[in-house]
Each structure stands twice: as structure tokens, then as C-alpha cells.
Amino acid sequence: MQTKITRIQRNQPEFLEIHCHTVNDEVREIIAFVKSRQGQLTGTADDRLYEIAVSDIFYIESVDNKGFIYTKEKVYETRQKLYELEEILKEKHFLRVSKSTLLNLMKVNAIKPALNSRFIAVLYSGEQVVISRKYVSELRKALKGDH
Amino acid sequence: MTFREFILSRVQLFFFLVTLILAASAILGGILMPEKELHYYHLFSPFIIAGLCTLPSCVTYFRREPTLKQYIFRLVTQFLLTEGVVMLLISPPDNIGDNRMLFYFLLGGAVLIIYVLATLMMWYQKYLQSRQFTQQLKKLQASEN
Numbered sequence: 001m002q003t004k005i006t007r008i009q010r011n012q013p014e015f016l017e018i019h020c021h022t023v024n025d026e027v028r029e030i031i032a033f034v035k036s037r038q039g040q041l042t043g044t045a046d047d048r049l050y051e052i053a054v055s056d057i058f059y060i061e062s063v064d065n066k067g068f069i070y071t072k073e074k075v076y077e078t079r080q081k082l083y084e085l086e087e088i089l090k091e092k093h094f095l096r097v098s099k100s101t102l103l104n105l106m107k108v109n110a111i112k113p114a115l116n117s118r119f120i121a122v123l124y125s126g127e128q129v130v131i132s133r134k135y136v137s138e139l140r141k142a143l144k145g146d147h
Numbered sequence: 148m149t150f151r152e153f154i155l156s157r158v159q160l161f162f163f164l165v166t167l168i169l170a171a172s173a174i175l176g177g178i179l180m181p182e183k184e185l186h187y188y189h190l191f192s193p194f195i196i197a198g199l200c201t202l203p204s205c206v207t208y209f210r211r212e213p214t215l216k217q218y219i220f221r222l223v224t225q226f227l228l229t230e231g232v233v234m235l236l237i238s239p240p241d242n243i244g245d246n247r248m249l250f251y252f253l254l255g256g257a258v259l260i261i262y263v264l265a266t267l268m269m270w271y272q273k274y275l276q277s278r279q280f281t282q283q284l285k286k287l288q289a290s291e292n
Contacts, residue, residue: 093291106288111280113273116218117209119280132212137152143283 001026025079032080039092041085043069043076050076054092058123060085060102072125095142097121098132105142153208156269157201163268164197167261175253180240196236203228226262233258 001020008014016034020027032042041052056071060082067078067085078085086096093105103121112120117133131139172193176183203225213221239250 093287105284106291108284111277111284113270113277115215116213118212119277133209134212139280143280143287 029079032078033084033088041069041076041078041080043078045074045076050074052076054089054094054104055106057094057104058107058125058127059104059129060089060094062100070127093142095135095139097135097139098130101129103129103131150208157204159272160204160265160269161197161201163265164200164261165193167264168193168196168200171257171261175257179243179246179250179253183240196233199232199236200229203232222266226259229262230255230258 018027018030028042035042035051039054041054041057043050043052052069052071058070058072060078061068061070062082067080067082069076069078082096082100082102086094086102089102094102095105097103107123107125108121109124110122111131112122114120114130117136119131119136119139121129121131123129206225206228207218207221209217209221233254234251237254239247243250
């Protein structure tokens with residue numbers, strides 16, 4: 001796919017236009033990346049495509065190489081990889097808390113101690129997410145504002 | 148927990164054990180051998196015993212995330228090793244007579260109490276840390292909203 005960038009005047013709205021033969025996975029990935037940069041993620045649920053506001057996401061989990069976005073009411077599947085989402089969302093207070101989970105710190109109600117050097121994050125939805133021992137120092141940094 | 152944090156927590160455990168061993172020595176000594184006179188070199192005993200009793204806690208260090216079963220198994224191993232170390236280190240006094248079993252029973256009980264107190268102390272420390280995390284989290288959320 002070729003790329004073309006055209007500079008526009010400041011008073012004109014920025015937009016991205018894709019010219020393609022078919023809307024395939026590659027195109028969908030590009031769209032998802034651009035939207036995620038704007039504070040939105042794309043996910044599927046019940047065979048429908050949804051735009052999910054980042055502020056509505058509680059956590060993102062990877063299970064068997066599939067990504068799942070958890071909001072208060074729904075779970076969406078995403079094609080984006082966890083490490084990609086981690087990179088995109090780190091400015092928005094999302095933190096890797098285990099090998100397979102990315103947690104939105106703004107949705108955490110409390111942190112509780114757990115056995116085997118872990119902690120438990122209790123979310124405003126009532127769900128609990130495990131914070132692995134390995135990521136506790138990252139959490140400490142993030143809460144101190146060093147992240 | 149990083150290796151550095153683990154070592155720091157072991158140092159804390161060491162000094163906590165020193166304190167508890169001193170208390171246990173005073174209580175048990177007062178009951179079993181109230182007339183016994185101690186020398187200055189006996190003051191090193193709590194440090195030596197605490198040092199040797201801290202060593203078994205190294206079995207609780209994991210490079211990878213342990214499962215709950217593995218974690219409990221290691222805690223039990225640590226306790227048994229600690230009991231073994233203490234039993235080997237401390238022998239009953241000569242004049243104890245037929246009370247050898249009672250001596251070892253009391254010693255084993257004292258180790259158990261110290262172990263439970265040390266575990267509770269570690270748990271309380273973790274509880275305080277989680278409370279601190281929650282407070283910092285609330286501050287972060289308030290500043291963002």
C-alpha cells in the first residue's frame with residue numbers, strides 16, 4: 001500500500017482517507033490504530049463492530065492470543081495486540097498489571113493485598129483483577145507519577 | 148517483588164526475629180532456668196539464631212509467579228526448616244532431667260508463635276502498602292477528574 005501525506009491549512013480539519021480494493025484485516029488494523037490514538041478503540045461483539053471510548057474501558061485482557069476489552073456492561077473482542085494497546089494507552093493511565101492484563105487505573109476503586117506477593121485491584125464494577133508480583137514496582141511508579 | 152526488595156524484606160525479618168528471640172529467651176529462661184547466669188557472649192545468640200532462621204526464608208523467593216499451592220508449600224518448607232535449625236542450635240540444659248520433651252515442645256511452640264507473628268507482620272506491612280496504593284490512586288483519579 002502506498003502512502004501519501006498532504007499538508008493542509010490550520011483551519012481545515014485533519015482526516016485520513018484510505019483508498020483500497022477491499023476492506024481487509026490490514027485496513028481494519030490501520031483504522032483501529034488511528035482511532036485508538038484519538039481515544040477510541042474498535043471492538044467486535046455479537047458480530048457487530050463498536051467504537052469504544054477509552055474512558056469506558058475497565059481493563060483489557062489477552063486470552064489465547066485474542067484480546068478482550070472489558071467495559072461495565074459488555075466485553076468486546078479486539079484485533080490489536082496487548083503490547084500495541086499498552087504503547088497507545090500508557091498516556092491514558094493504563095498499566096500492565098500481569099502478563100495478560102492491561103488495567104485502567106481510573107477504574108480502580110481499591111487495592112487489596114493477596115497471597116503469594118500479589119495484589120488485587122477491585123474495580124468500580126465490582127470485578128477483581130490480579131496485579132502480579134512482577135508488576136507491583138510499575139504500579140508504585142505509576143501512582144507516584146514516575147510512569 | 149524484585150530481588151533487592153526481597154533482600155530488604157529478609158533484613159527486616161532478621162531484626163524482627165532478633166527482637167522476638169530476645170523476648171522468647173527472657174520468658175522461657177525465666178520459667179525454665181531462672182537462676183542461670185549469662186555471659187556477654189550469650190548476647191550474640193539472638194543474632195546468630197535469627198540469622199540462621201532467616202536463611203530458610205530464602206526458599207520463598209520465586210523468579211516466576213508462583214501458584215497458590217507452590218506458595219503454601221514453600222511457606223510450610225520454610226517453617227519446617229526453621230524448626231529444624233532451631234532444634235539443632237538449641238540443646239536443653241544438663242540439669243533439665245526428664246523435662247527434655249517439654250523443653251523441645253516449648254521450643255517448637257515458641258518457633259511456631261514467632262513464625263506466625265512474623266508472617267502476620269509481613270501481611271500487615273503488605274496491607275499498609277495496599278492502603279497507600281489506594282490513597283495514591285484516589286489522588287490520581289481526583290486530579291484527572
